[in-house]
Amino acid sequence: MADKxxxxxxxxxxxxxxxxxxxxxxxxxxxQCTSCGYLVHPPAPVCPxxxxxxxxxxxxxxxxxxxxxxxxxxxxxxxxxPPYVVAIVEIEEQADVRLMTNVVNCDVEKVRIGLAVQVTFxxxxxxxxxxxxxxx
Amino acid sequence: xxxxxxxxxxxxxxxxxxxGIGQSDVGRxxxxxxxxxxxxxxxxxxxxxxxxxxxxDGIATYxxxxxxxxxxxxxxxxxxxDALRLELDxxxxxxxxxxxxxxxxxxxxxxxxxxxxxxxxFRSVWEATAQGTKGRASVTSGGGGGGGGxxxxxxxxxxxxxFGAPSAANWIACYAxxxxxxxxxTREQLAHIALNARKNAGRNPKAIYRDPMSLDDYLAARMxxxxxxxxxxxxxxxxxxxxIVSRADATAGLRRRPxxxxxxxxxxxxxPSWDQWDDLTTMALRDAGAMLWDRTDLxxxxxxxxxxxxxxxxxxxxxxEALGFCGKGEGGPFIDGGDRIALDGELPLNTNGGQLSxxxxxxxxxxxxxxxQLWGEGGERQVPGPPEVAVAAAGGGPLAGCLLxxxxx
Ligand SMILES: [Zn+2]
Numbered sequence: 001m002a003d004k005x006x007x008x009x010x011x012x013x014x015x016x017x018x019x020x021x022x023x024x025x026x027x028x029x030x031x032q033c034t035s036c037g038y039l040v041h042p043p044a045p046v047c048p049x050x051x052x053x054x055x056x057x058x059x060x061x062x063x064x065x066x067x068x069x070x071x072x073x074x075x076x077x078x079x080x081x082p083p084y085v086v087a088i089v090e091i092e093e094q095a096d097v098r099l100m101t102n103v104v105n106c107d108v109e110k111v112r113i114g115l116a117v118q119v120t121f122x123x124x125x126x127x128x129x130x131x132x133x134x135x136x
Numbered sequence: 137x138x139x140x141x142x143x144x145x146x147x148x149x150x151x152x153x154x155x156g157i158g159q160s161d162v163g164r165x166x167x168x169x170x171x172x173x174x175x176x177x178x179x180x181x182x183x184x185x186x187x188x189x190x191x192x193d194g195i196a197t198y199x200x201x202x203x204x205x206x207x208x209x210x211x212x213x214x215x216x217x218d219a220l221r222l223e224l225d226x227x228x229x230x231x232x233x234x235x236x237x238x239x240x241x242x243x244x245x246x247x248x249x250x251x252x253x254x255x256x257x258f259r260s261v262w263e264a265t266a267q268g269t270k271g272r273a274s275v276t277s278g279g280g281g282g283g284g285g286x287x288x289x290x291x292x293x294x295x296x297x298x299f300g301a302p303s304a305a306n307w308i309a310c311y312a313x314x315x316x317x318x319x320x321x322t323r324e325q326l327a328h329i330a331l332n333a334r335k336n337a338g339r340n341p342k343a344i345y346r347d348p349m350s351l352d353d354y355l356a357a358r359m360x361x362x363x364x365x366x367x368x369x370x371x372x373x374x375x376x377x378x379x380i381v382s383r384a385d386a387t388a389g390l391r392r393r394p395x396x397x398x399x400x401x402x403x404x405x406x407x408p409s410w411d412q413w414d415d416l417t418t419m420a421l422r423d424a425g426a427m428l429w430d431r432t433d434l435x436x437x438x439x440x441x442x443x444x445x446x447x448x449x450x451x452x453x454x455x456x457e458a459l460g461f462c463g464k465g466e467g468g469p470f471i472d473g474g475d476r477i478a479l480d481g482e483l484p485l486n487t488n489g490g491q492l493s494x495x496x497x498x499x500x501x502x503x504x505x506x507x508x509q510l511w512g513e514g515g516e517r518q519v520p521g522p523p524e525v526a527v528a529a530a531g532g533g534p535l536a537g538c539l540l541x542x543x544x545x
Contacts, residue, residue: 008287008302010294041412042295068317068416070309071362076302086301086361088310088411100307100411102299113317129298 006079009127015043018057023121023128030097032058041097062119063092063135064099071108085111089132105133147431149241151248153394154541155382156185157507162342162375162495164264170210170374174260175219177376185380186391187254193225194252196243196381198236198259198499200229207266210376216258226251234402234424235445235531236499237539241400243381244539253386259500260376267372295411305369305448307410308532309361312450314416316363321453321468323363327354328474329449329485330367330492336479337489339517344371344495368449373495377504393543395510398525401428401538408534417465418454421529421536425458428527428538436460439540440523441509442483443502446490451532456485459527459538484509484519499530503539510543 012020019041022029030039033047034054046053069087085103090096103111104120117132158180160173182189201212213229216222226246233239236259243255289297296302315321331354337343349367357365387394401424406414413419429435436459444455453467461483462470471477477485488494488505495501505528508514512522522543529538 005300007300008289008297010298011288011290013290016294068310068314070306070313070364071359072300072306072309073359074303074305074361076300080300084300086299086306086310088416096412096414098411100296100299100301100310113314127298131299 004122004124005081006077007122007124007129008077009124012127019043020127022057022059023123023130026121027059028062028091028119028130029057029059031055039094039097060091060093064089064117064119064132065092066103066111066113066115066117067098068113069103069111071111083108087111087132089117099130102131103133104131110134147399148248149244149397149400151384152244152397153382153384153387154379154397154507155254155387155390155392155394156181156183156187156380157504158182158184158378159342159504160260160376162344162373162497164344164373166374167265168262168374170260170262171215171219173262173374173376174211174216174258177260177378178216178220178256178258181378181380182256184391185254185382187380189220189222191254192220192222192256194243194246194255195222195224195227195229196239196246196255196257197229198233198239199231207261207263207372210260210262211258216256226255234404234537235535236537237503237528237530238402238537240379240381240503241402241537241539244397244400247381247383250383253383255381256378257381258376258378259498261496261498262374263372263496264374292409303361304533305361305364308448308450309364311416311419311454312363315450315453315465315467318417319465319468323355324351325468325472326363326368326449326453327351328471328477329446329452330354332471332474332477333446333486333490333492333494336487336517337493339515340488340494343489343493344373345489345493364448364450367492370447370491370496371493373497375495375497377497377500379500379503379507392511395507396542398434398540398542399428399431400540401425401431401536403427404534404536410533413534418458419451419532419536420534421451421455421458421531421538424531424536424538425455425460425529428540429460432540434525434540434542438525439483439527440521441487441506441519441526442485443506443526443528444486445499445502445530445532446486446492447496447532449492452486452490454532455529459529479517479519487514487517487519502530503528506541510541
């Protein structure tokens with residue numbers, strides 16, 4: 001698809017592939033502690049709440065809220081044209097799990113702190129980049 | 137736990153003093169050897185203290201020798217030690233510190249512990265020359281410039297680069313936006329960090345941008361990442377800065393009356409991250425600032441001059457709040473109009489023009505200027521008095537460190 005913007009892609013490893021490839025089945029996934037339910041992001045081998053080592057990928061709703069954002073006007077990369085919105089989104093299930101992302105399918109001037117958003121994925125090679133759009 | 141001095145602990149950094157400062161030429165594209173610039177600053181500082189290189193038995197630097205991003209480091213411990221054939225009892229150089237001045241704080245701790253007597257501390261950059269005619273070299277674009285190709289982002293950068301957010305300008309902009317949202321801070325207020333810096337730079341012969349700037353100029357500048365415009369971003373420079381940290385009881389007979397280190401702040405109690413930090417209107421500087429005041433009986437009202445990091449203007453505003461010069465969220469009204477922070481105001485701020493106008497010397501420029509002001513050698517930009525208490529603070533995001541300095545008759 002020629003209409004996709006240029007993106008630097010992440011290095012996918014066994015530690016993060018649940019996150020970067022969840023979009024293949026439309027799922028936003030985080031590591032979750034199976035003993036206390038805490039979502040651990042970025043992925044780590046120990047739950048920071050109870051120090052359990054029992055962690056497994058968990059699919060969340062994909063809904064979240066814009067905690068803050070900026071409209072980027074600087075052309076950092078050929079093929080990724082400004083202006084675009086860089087946002088920090090808090091996920092619905094656990095507010096202290098945040099993603100830096102883009103808010104897409106929306107006029108950049110319409111984005112506000114507190115905006116309800118939902119995940120949408122953009123595939124590049126073997127990676128599904130989680131972006132967000134205003135919730136339906 | 138919020139107390140920076142556990143019961144029974146002493147304020148060990150008081151065993152350190154600053155005895156000399158030095159700086160190379162500073163400019164855009166000097167096309168000088170980075171090590172040459174570094175040695176200019178180092179030799180200048182050693183002579184300023186009234187020492188010789190034989191007296192130097194320690195080195196501390198940030199970030200150490202590294203090739204990427206281009207121009208970010210002019211030299212590490214090894215290059216300087218070898219060039220000057222120094223015999224060292226102690227040294228450190230690295231990135232994982234409480235900000236750029238964390239290296240100076242390390243030196244304070246080292247001399248207080250008796251590991252060294254006179255530590256040469258330096259920071260050197262050549263980002264303007266490295267940048268050449270291309271985009272800003274300090275942006276972490278991945279793959280050594282431009283990204284793309286087969287480069288893939290790991291570590292923290294995997295959470296930012298795929299979203300076209302390679303620059304601290306984007307990350308700091310997110311913090312500024314949240315501050316604007318929660319507290320009603322405006323661009324017209326934030327402008328005064330940049331306008332104050334430019335006014336002071338006009339009195340600093342070494343500053344890079346010295347032409348007057350008006351509020352209209354600021355508001356008309358192109359947006360980089362809202363709400364930050366071009367004049368909210370510091371200017372890449374070539375230059376090196378050095379300071380000598382000495383054991384406080386080994387300063388007799390030196391050229392200058394030393395500057396005393398009264399307290400330092402090094403704390404980070406939230407998650408060490410740009411995007412996972414708990415309060416998106418503060419940064420690690422919240423904790424470093426609070427710790428500083430826990431270690432001294434001095435109060436913010438005692439401070440006669442403040443030199444607060446301005447890699448981006450919003451960071452200075454956040455340091456003002458973190459250090460208690462105004463209440464949390466009150467930074468906008470505090471700087472509004474610029475009178476309070478002017479050279480003749482109640483809290484003269486970034487008196488050399490900061491990194492926004494004087495050049496991005498990356499943290500050390502603020503410490504250099506704080507010392508210059510305390511020694512009464514600020515020339516045209518000297519704060520009357522001279523002031524007896526200064527704060528130098530550096531770092532943004534998960535990096536933050538600060539020093540409270542005194543120089544009393
Ligand atoms: Zn757990």
